[in-house]
Amino acid sequence: MKKVYLIAIGIILVFICNAQNRLITKAATISFYSKAPMENIEATNKSGISVIDKNTGQLEFSVLLKGFNFERALMQEHFNENYVESDQFPKAGFKGKITDQTKVNFAKDAIYNVPITGILTLHGVSKEITTTAATITIRNGITEGEAAFNINVADFNIKIPSIVKDKIAKTVKITVKATYQTL
Amino acid sequence: MKKWIKWWLFVVIFLLLGIAYGWKEYNRTQKSTFDIDVFASTTATSLVKEFEVDETSANKKYNDKVISVKGIIQSIELTDSTQRIILKGETGGVIGELEKSERKKTAVLKAGDSLILKGVCTGFLMDVILVRTIIVNQ
Numbered sequence: 001m002k003k004v005y006l007i008a009i010g011i012i013l014v015f016i017c018n019a020q021n022r023l024i025t026k027a028a029t030i031s032f033y034s035k036a037p038m039e040n041i042e043a044t045n046k047s048g049i050s051v052i053d054k055n056t057g058q059l060e061f062s063v064l065l066k067g068f069n070f071e072r073a074l075m076q077e078h079f080n081e082n083y084v085e086s087d088q089f090p091k092a093g094f095k096g097k098i099t100d101q102t103k104v105n106f107a108k109d110a111i112y113n114v115p116i117t118g119i120l121t122l123h124g125v126s127k128e129i130t131t132t133a134a135t136i137t138i139r140n141g142i143t144e145g146e147a148a149f150n151i152n153v154a155d156f157n158i159k160i161p162s163i164v165k166d167k168i169a170k171t172v173k174i175t176v177k178a179t180y181q182t183l
Numbered sequence: 184m185k186k187w188i189k190w191w192l193f194v195v196i197f198l199l200l201g202i203a204y205g206w207k208e209y210n211r212t213q214k215s216t217f218d219i220d221v222f223a224s225t226t227a228t229s230l231v232k233e234f235e236v237d238e239t240s241a242n243k244k245y246n247d248k249v250i251s252v253k254g255i256i257q258s259i260e261l262t263d264s265t266q267r268i269i270l271k272g273e274t275g276g277v278i279g280e281l282e283k284s285e286r287k288k289t290a291v292l293k294a295g296d297s298l299i300l301k302g303v304c305t306g307f308l309m310d311v312i313l314v315r316t317i318i319v320n321q
Contacts, residue, residue, distance in 0.1 A: 027265075047305075049309060063308075064307075066246055074209055091306070
């Protein structure tokens with residue numbers, strides 16, 4: 001019986017240790033921006049989920065495409081119905097890694113530049129992306145993350161109607177900002 | 184009036200009406216949640232359960248629809264200038280991203296209070312997420 005208790009305690013301790021190594025937020029701000037002759041396209045989603053494992057540098061975020069808020073309703077409808085087809089593909093996500101997480105001391109206040117590489121899944125297509133425009137900021141013990149990267153919409157099988165093909169940018173800048181808490 | 188003048192006048196008026204409609208449609212903003220009828224009323228617990236059991240069906244049923252959700256406040260959060268109220272579920276909860284006009288109403292709310300939220304359902308991550316949410320009762 002003692003053995004059973006010891007094993008149970010061991011499992012609980014491992015679980016607690018693992019949980020403490022993970023940082024999470026359910027309020028990551030994910031925005032995108034594209035500049036084009038016809039119109040700039042800009043939208044923000046403030047309810048993204050993001051998780052960082054402090055030990056391994058594994059990093060994930062996930063977002064609901066219907067949660068992106070545009071200034072114009074028509075633009076939001078076109079985004080969901082014609083471009084990302086959010087009824088069919090409701091989520092976008094990223095699974096990746098801080099290339100060298102040993103550079104980040106989560107116990108010391110500082111701003112750390114952290115190149116990130118991973119797989120972005122959008123519109124049912126997964127593609128590897130890398131960015132050097134990413135930072136982890138430790139401020140008063142709180143971890144904040146920020147990353148930006150550009151994607152080509154054609155890489156994700158997002159078709160731009162031929163009538164507006166030359167008037168809408170083919171590259172979109174995606175920015176992620178998050179303030180994390182211990183899981 | 185000559186027949187061709189009448190014809191051209193008709194064409195010009197038709198074009199002007201088309202341009203006016205296009206301009207109005209292009210600049211249309213989101214309709215306020217206050218002005219949209221509720222598609223369904225439910226509780227936070229049962230809504231989360233529906234998404235957990237069959238997310239695809241729940242997405243089809245609720246996404247883009249205005250729903251009212253009754254529940255107990257788990258927390259009220261201020262993040263990146265957005266006010267959010269989280270209603271308790273059994274595992275996940277229901278996150279309501281509040282309309283700007285609703286912020287002042289949160290001052291008298293606290294965790295444990297019962298509340299009905301009305302908002303546009305956008306789907307499920309770890310919680311069901313409502314946007315453009317308003318507080319129906321306090």
